[in-house]
Every structure is written in C-alpha cells, then in structure tokens.
Amino acid sequence: MLLTDHANRVELRPLRYEFAAVRGNRYDDNWLVISGAVTSPEGSWSFADPALLTDEARQVGAWLRGVAAGTVAVTRRDAGGYVSPDTWFIEPVLAFSLADRSEAGALIRLHLSLEAAPPWNQGDRRVDIYQYFVEVHVNTAALVHAADQWDLALASFPAR
Numbered sequence: 662m663l664l665t666d667h668a669n670r671v672e673l674r675p676l677r678y679e680f681a682a683v684r685g686n687r688y689d690d691n692w693l694v695i696s697g698a699v700t701s702p703e704g705s706w707s708f709a710d711p712a713l714l715t716d717e718a719r720q721v722g723a724w725l726r727g728v729a730a731g732t733v734a735v736t737r738r739d740a741g742g743y744v745s746p747d748t749w750f751i752e753p754v755l756a757f758s759l760a761d762r763s764e765a766g767a768l769i770r771l772h773l774s775l776e777a778a779p780p781w782n783q784g785d786r787r788v789d790i791y792q793y794f795v796e797v798h799v800n801t802a803a804l805v806h807a808a809d810q811w812d813l814a815l816a817s818f819p820a821r
Contacts, residue, residue, distance in 0.1 A: 662721075662811040664769060666798040670700040671771050673755075674814050675718060679711035683821050690821040691715040695755065697777055701795050710776040712754040715820045722815070724748045724757055725808035728767050729801045733759050736770075746772050746791050753790045766800035 664671045679692035692711040695718075699706055713721075724747075727733040736747050736758040746756030749772075756772035772791040773779070782793050799807070 662725075662807045662814070664771065664797040664799050664803070664807055668702055669795050669797045670698075671795055671797060672698045673721075673811070675713075675818055676709060678818065678821070688714065693718055693818055697755075697773075699771075699773065699779070699795060701779075704779060704781065706779045708777045710752075710754055712752050712777065713750055715815075715818055717750040718815055718818070719812075720748060720750075721757070722808040722812040725804050725811070728759055728762075728769065729804040729808070731762065735759050735762055743789070743792060744770065744772075744794065746770070749791070756791050758794075760796055766798060767804065769797050769799055769804075770794040771797065 662673050674696050676694045676696045679694055680689055683690050691714045693713050693715060694709055695712040696709045697707060724733065733747065736744060738744050744758060746758040749756040753774050754777045758770040759767055760770045761768040772794045774790045774793065778787060778793055782788060
C-alpha cells in the first residue's frame with residue numbers, strides 16, 4: 662500500500678508471518694511482520710516488525726475505505742495537545758487517524774511508534790506512543806486503490 666503526496670511517502674506491506682510454523686496459539690500463529698518505508702521532510706527510514714495480527718491487518722483496508730466513503734470522523738488534538746488514533750492495534754507500532762477531510766480527499770495520519778519510529782525519535786529521544794506521525798494528503802481514488810493493494814497483499818496471509 663502506498664500513501665503519497667508532494668511532501669510525504671509511506672509504503673506498507675505485509676512480509677510474512679512472524680513464525681513460519683503454526684504453534685497452536687491464535688496470537689503467535691497470526692502475527693504479521695509489516696515492512697514500512699517512509700520519506701518525509703525530516704528524513705527517510707524503513708522498518709520491519711511483527712506489528713499486526715492478521716485480523717488487525719484487515720481492519721486497515723476497511724478503515725481506508727471508510728475514510729474514502731466519508732464514514733470515519735476527523736480526530737482532533739485533545740486539550741493537552743495529544744492526538745489519539747482512531748484505529749490502533751495490540752502492538753502500539755502502527756496506528757491511523759484522520760486529520761482532515763475535503764471534497765478532494767483526506768489528510769491521513771500514520772502514527773509510527775517504537776520499532777516503526779524514525780531513528781532520530783527512538784531510545785531516550787522518543788516521543789510518547791502515537792505522538793509521532795506522518796500526514797499524507799490522499800485523494801479518494803488513491804485511498805480506495807491503497808485499500809485494494811493492501812487487501813491484495815493480505816490475501817497471502819489468511820488467519821491460521
């Protein structure tokens with residue numbers, strides 16, 4: 662899945678199950694290693710981490726389609742300045758929120774924490790969970806295309 666605009670580029674894709682062999686544990690059997698490549702005005706970086714369960718990964722495509730259809734609400738900063746993602750998962754590595762909407766499309770926030778955070782925002786320098794994000798302006802057609810590409814990539818990773 663590719664989300665891109667004039668300033669930012671985010672590419673995400675499922676690489677593999679974290680564990681090749683089925684272990685009989687519904688969590689261990691279904692962790693997906695997600696690959697990400699991010700380019701922003703601050704710099705570029707990549708990551709690969711077991712970030713999503715198979716059922717969580719399917720929520721990403723549904724969320725993108727919801728944004729395209731106008732059924733996802735815009736998420737604003739709270740009184741303290743924090744942004745809570747509206748789509749988050751067990752591992753707080755990736756999350757999504759909608760920053761703004763227009764007739765042309767949407768401003769998507771991809772929250773990147775822990776292993777997915779940029780190298781300059783890790784260790785002692787890291788910000789709170791979900792508070793580092795990249796915002797990408799995406800038109801409606803590109804949102805649907807990203808959802809389609811994501812779902813196509815997930816077809817190789819059924820729940821085990």
